[in-house]
Amino acid sequence: ETGVTQTPRHLVMGMTNKKSLKCEQHLGHNAMYWYKQSAKKPLELMFVYNFKEQTENNSVPSRFSPECPNSSHLFLHLHTLQPEDSALYLCASSQSQDKANYGYTFGSGTRLTVV
């Protein structure tokens, strides 16, 4: 248990489905992140939230829609995904951006398979 909880751990969805990934932390962190990890590719930063405000969107397709209702919760809403979106989606949290000597705390990830 790392302090960052992601649900579900595994998700299989059809290309026409709508689903959501959830991330929760109670570490008192105020920055949260979504990463995508595909086989044989580097980690890809998708979205960053600082104090509930989105501060980074790395040209992510609109079929991925993040939501951060408070500093403890982060969602990734998925709709009309493609098979190439199959990957491990990792959530992370940290102290605010100006505290550079702090690393990130990661969740265990959601393994997404799009069929």
Add this chain to the structure above:
Amino acid sequence: GDSVTQMEGPVTLSEEAFLTINCTYTATGYPSLFWYVQYPGEGLQLLLKATKADDKGSNKGFEATYRKETTSFHLEKGSVQVSDSAVYFCALRNAGNMLTFGGGTRLMVKP
């Protein structure tokens, strides 16, 4: 911009062998440096960190020293175990910026 380069894997070792995974970085200023480990089916876990030049981070028998003169943060362990098999990520973080990761190095330790 900031960048991290680490050796490509996989690195395959026998149990009790000595491990080195090289990591070099490019960054302005004085970043903090990190090693993360990802075990199969899991997320990334912070393994160790160093926040200034000549600092040595250590944890679970792993060590890495922040070398500003060579812009390096190589990961070492004197005697690896099968349970150390995982993917290792080197990373840096500059003030006001996000964590920048290397590409990851897969370590496989055989009995």
